[in-house]
Amino acid sequence: MTSNTRIVLAKWPETVPVPGEHLVLDNSRTIDIENVPLNGGFLTKLLLISPEPYMLSRMRDPALRSFASPMVLGAPVVGMCLVKVLRSEKEGVNAGDYMYGMTHWELYTVQPYMEGRCMQRELWTPETFDLDSLVLQPVPDPKGAFPFSRYSSLMGIPGLAGYSSFMSLIAPRLNTDGQKTVFVSSGAGGVGTVIIQLAKKKGLKVIASAGSDQKVAYCKKIGADYAFNYETESYREALEKEGPIDFYYDNVGGIALEEAINACKLNAYIVVCGHITGYGKPVEERHGIKNTHLLFERRITIQGFLVPDLLSPTMMQQFFQDVPGWTAQGLLQSEEKLIDGFENAPQALVEAVWGGSDYSVSKLVVVVAKD
Ligand SMILES: NC(=O)c1ccc[n+]([C@@H]2O[C@H](COP(=O)([O-])OP(=O)(O)OC[C@H]3O[C@@H](n4cnc5c(N)ncnc54)[C@H](OP(=O)(O)O)[C@@H]3O)[C@@H](O)[C@H]2O)c1
Structure with a gap:
């Protein structure tokens, strides 16, 4: 069995979330990586976390209005991440694939993730967008053309x-x-x-x-x-x-x-x-x-x-035609500040929103594992 650390939303923050109080590191779980049932899905390993401002709008009582579907109290935080597929029963997803999209802040997750998915749709107002619909998508290994962290900045x-x-x-x-x-x-x-x-x-x-x-x-x-x-x-x-x-x-x-x-x-x-x-x-x-x-x-x-609202098929095609190429050629630049250690993700989220003035980069990325 392997320890399956996760970061749980323990309490709704009224203002700025406090690491250890609202966002809590939970080491209580283990996982059998080789044998955990996949139920037709796939098992992923967390590599990079992209803490972003919109996440705060999700950390609220579901009854409160907001543009984004809420997170679930007591469940792992959900955010945009880069993962690697370890095992798969899903057609089109293979062990070794890299994927980017919404997932649990949890070392290993059987996908699609469930605990962090808010199912109380009857509470949502018409302007609410279901952020959990931004599911993991395969992304190519850039093979050195640009660092993986660009998936959370220019390509995120x-x-x-x-x-x-x-x-x-x-x-x-x-x-x-x-x-x-x-x-x-x-x-x-x-x-x-x-x-x-x-x-x-x-x-x-x-x-x-x-x-x-x-x-x-x-x-x-x-x-x-x-x-x-x-x-x-x-x-x-x-x-x-x-x-x-x-x-x-x-x-x-x-x-x-x-x-x-x-x-x-x-x-x-x-x-x-x-x-x-x-x-x-x-x-x-x-x-x-x-x-x-x-x-x-x-x-x-x-x-x-x-x-x-803006992601029509044409816009997506145009984005994927322009941005990866411009990134690889250095025509579109980005710098990411890499923060090592899963345990630092809650503080990184606070910094990503309220900005430490000690960094001059376009994006904060938490490195959980190199591969
Ligand atoms: N509409 C959408 O679909 C959509 C999608 C993505 C993002 N967004 C929004 O777009 C904005 C930018 O997103 P981002 O991910 O690129 O975040 P970001 O601009 O990197 O946001 C963090 C930065 O905001 C600045 N900031 C914090 N408090 C401030 C204040 N009181 N006054 C002025 N600046 C302040 C800080 O930079 P300084 O050190 O320079 O102050 C901080 O580093 C955010 O508001 C985000 O919610 C919207």
Whole structure:
């Protein structure tokens, strides 16, 4: 028997989850890797974990409204991960395959995973997306063309979110004369780095914000024309100097969104990808935006999206045509901060959302096993 450590959601966090209290390492289970029944499924070994902001929206009482289906209390945390198949009874899945998608934070799992899957669909409101539907998909061994960790950045949710939203929401609006300007918040984050690079490919002027000088340097390295540390230069100061803007790509909401609205030109277009400033904060403590009158005065359009809305078969085909090739050729860059040790995954999730300013990379990845 082999120890089958997992990280369990022990308690709903009201704000920031505390490792050891809400997210608990559970060493109580064992597994017989050679003989555990597969019931027509397959057995996977966890290699890499991709802690991401949306996971917090899933760590809530199922009765509370949110865009994402909830996780299950007392069950392993579920998130996007890279796994290796050890045994399989499923047609098309073979031992030795690598797969990326949703799975338990658990060393070994018989797939499809069950414990972490929320079945209380009767509680879901119409805007709820079933994140458990993002099941493991086979991914090729890049054989050194790029590190496996790119599957959680450029080729994972941040890459898909950035690529699909830029290509379907911003790119079609670039067919007019003159250079356009885009402002991207959380420019050094997983999604932000993709937006900076795609915007530069399309010839836009890019303004980016980030929370440390290291991250600012990284935004510039990947092409931002102007990047600023919002801790030392205000959004207003930077946007008055480098704006006005045609597009705002919003990863954070709050004061950044308010100042971006102030900096908008007539007919500007705002894409709302996420509102990280509000995550883990009660509604009454979030920043209240006071300049919404500018939306009609300047005919500004605001468009929110969820990645699955944009993933038509054509978009997926385009994504897989462009992104792996650009990644292998270094035309699309990413840096991942690798954190060793499964036991560090809860803290990595906290860092992935509230950002340690001590790193200047686009993505945090937890390395559970090398192979
Ligand atoms: N709509 C969708 O389908 C979809 C899909 C994927 C992601 N998202 C959303 O897109 C956004 C970006 O996702 P991501 O995975 O790339 O995450 P990310 O941008 O890497 O998010 C983490 C970063 O947010 C920044 N941040 C945290 N608190 C902040 C604050 N108060 N003000 C400004 N910045 C703050 C921190 O960077 P700094 O050090 O620079 O502050 C932190 O490192 C998130 O809001 C996420 O929820 C949406």
